[in-house]
Amino acid sequence: MFTKRLRRLALPLAGATALTVALLAPATAASAASPVPRGNPYVQYTAHLIESGSGTGYSSYINVHDAHNNAFAVGIQSDTASSVSKGQPRFIWERVQNGKFTYGYMGGASHSKTSVGLRWYKNDVASVILNNRTVGTIALNLDGRLFFNAEANARLNGDVVRSQVNDISIKVGDSSGRTGLAGTWNTSFSFHGLKAKQTNSPKVQGASFSIDGRVSGLPRGGNWDTTEVAGIAMIAQNWR
DSSP: OOOOOOOOOEEOOBTTTGGEEEEEEEOOOOOOOSSOSSSOOSSEEEEEEOEEEEEEEEEEEEEESSSOOOOEEEEEEEETTTTTTTTTTTEEEEEEETEEEEEEEEEESSSSOOOEEEEEETTEEEEEETTTEOOOEEEEOOOOOOOEEEEEEEEETTTTEEEEEEEEOOOOOOOOTSSSSEEEEEEEEETTTTTEEEESTTTTTTTOOEEEEEOOOOOTTOOOTTSOOOOEEEEEOOOO
C-alpha cells in the first residue's frame, strides 16, 4: 500500500503560480501539467505539520497513493546532504509515477506549526497548497482505491525524528459508495525505529499524530533514498 523510495530525480513544479514559492529544484523538464482545474477536486488533503528532529535528515509529510506504484506527497524536510536545503527546513513535494520517484524543493519552511495541503483532479493534475495558498501543479495519475498517509522519515542510522501531523482533513470521492474514508487510522507501519502514534484516537477527520523515533538497523550504505525509513499512519478510501 505504500511505495518504496527510489533514487531521486529532481523536477520542478509546473503551473502559472509555481514561481511564487521560489522553487529550487534543477530546471529539468517536468511532465506537462495544466493550470489548476475549475470545479471540485476528487481529493483534498490538508493538515498542520510540525517538522523536528536531529541528525543528518528528518521530515514530516502528508501522502496520497494508490496500490499501483503511484503516490504524491507534500511536506517539510531538513537534509544536511542536500546542496539546496543544507539542513534547513524546506517545503518539498514528492511524486511516484509507475514506480519512478521524483521530487522538488520549494521555499524555506520552519519547525513551527505549518499548514500544508494537496489536491488531485481526475484529469491527472495535482496541486500543492502551502499556508492556505495554491502554489503550483504537477501531472499525476492515480488509480483508485486511494490511501492516505500521515508520516515522517529520517535519513540515517542514529538520526532522530520528532514530527507531528495534526488536524487532518480529507475529502475524497465523487460517487456513491466511494466517498469518504473507511474504518480508523492504522498506525502499525513502523520502519527502522520510527513509529506513528495517534494523539486523539479514534478520531478520523481531525486526527492528529506524533511520529517519533531513532533510526536503527539500516544496512551499510543505506538511507531514506534506498530503504523505507518511516513511521506511518494510514487510512483507506471507502470503496464499496
